[in-house]
Amino acid sequence: MNLELDFRSGIPIYLQVVDRIREMIADGRLKPGGQLPTVRALAAELRVNFNTVARAYRILDEAGIISTQQGRGTYILENPPPAESESMRRAAFASLTDRYLADALRLGFPPEEILAALRQQMKSKEEGVEK
Amino acid sequence: MNLELDFRSGIPIYLQVVDRIREMIADGRLKPGGQLPTVRALAAELRVNFNTVARAYRILDEAGIISTQQGRGTYILENPPPAESESMRRAAFASLTDRYLADALRLGFPPEEILAALRQQMKSKEEGVEK
DNA sequence: ATTATTATTGTATAATTGTATCATTGTACT
DNA sequence: AGTACAATGATACAATTATACAATAATAAT
Incomplete structure (x- = not known):
């Protein structure tokens, strides 16, 4: 993987890993769809604990x-999120909504109940975030 | 089989498969007595190891x-446990709603807008049914 | 028709991968 | 010194995959 670290720079290892990988993707040394080394493999190569690599990967x-x-x-995603266009976003959302409604109706739930379930779900999610 | 997975959702693949199949049975897309794809066939279609499908089937x-x-x-049983039938229908609906909400939020739409879009979509559908 | 062989199916177990949690270390600041 | 916090390490865990296996079906041989 050829990834050089500076253990004396004072910059945390996991951040160095994040930056090096960002660079490699940006300049094409790593290609979308490709697989990165496993956390353990890269950690062994870098003489570092695999949790440190896992942390970089999580970021x-x-x-x-x-x-x-x-x-x-772990895989490199196809479309680094260069903010997809607004129209694409709305279109995706519309088809998502369309499909959801069709599926829910097919299950035999009436419109009001679908709305109610959605509201309920939103409420649960909010509370869940409160921790 | 037309079964969509989200490898990034954090929800285990085998659970996603369980939910999708529950839905398809609950809403009639899969019929009692029918045969499901073999674990290997479905696994190949989903680009997943067949043990993952086998785990879903076992559940x-x-x-x-x-x-x-x-x-x-593997075959779909003729009489889903009587109590199971209704709870399965509700479980399918719940997971459907959960997934829709998560997807919509990830697209960056706020809760109110999601509800509004759904109401709008219902309205269109009603009108569409009228001749 | 019967039997043997091969292919296809699900099952069991171990290996590999990322995740979660807590312990340890080092550094900065009182 | 002592405390607080961030970075790293150790350990246990869950999801997925790899490999070998057993049961059933399909086919060939006689």
Whole structure:
């Protein structure tokens, strides 16, 4: 993977890993769809604990740059999130809503009940975030 | 089989498969007595290991919804447990709603807008049914 | 028709991968 | 010194995959 770290720079290892990988994706050394080394493999290469690599991967995951999947590995995402256009966003949302409504109706739930369930679900989610 | 998975959702694949199949049975897209794809066939379609599908099938089997038979295949049972039928319908609806809400929020739409879009969509549908 | 062989199906177990939690270390600031 | 906090490590865990296996069906051989 050829990823150089500076253990004396004072910059946390996990941040260095994040930056190096960002660079490699930006300049094409790593390609969308490709697989990154496993946390353990990269950690061994860097002589570092695998949790440190996992932390770097998690940050890149939350940034929408890679996708980490338990048991499968971590992959570079196809479309680094350069803010998809508004019209695409609305279209995606519309078709999503369309499909949901069709599915719910097919299950035999009446419109009011569907709205009620959605409101309920939103409420649960909010409370869940409160921790 | 037309079964969509989200590898980034954090929800285990085998649970997603369980939910999707529950939905398809609950809303009639899959019929009692019918045969499900073999674990290997479905796994190939989903780009997943067949043990992951087997795990989903086992859960559905233990719930009394399908019957998996070594060397023969897996079949949808004729009489879903009477109590199971209604709860299955509700479970399917719940997971459907959960997934829709998560997807919509990820697209960046606020709760009120989601509800509004759904109401709008219902209205269109009603009018569309009238001749 | 019967039997043997091969292919296809689900099952069991171990290995691999990322995740969660807590302990340890080091550094900055009182 | 002592405290607080961030970074890293150790350990246990859950999801997925890899491999070998057993049961049933399908086919070939006789």
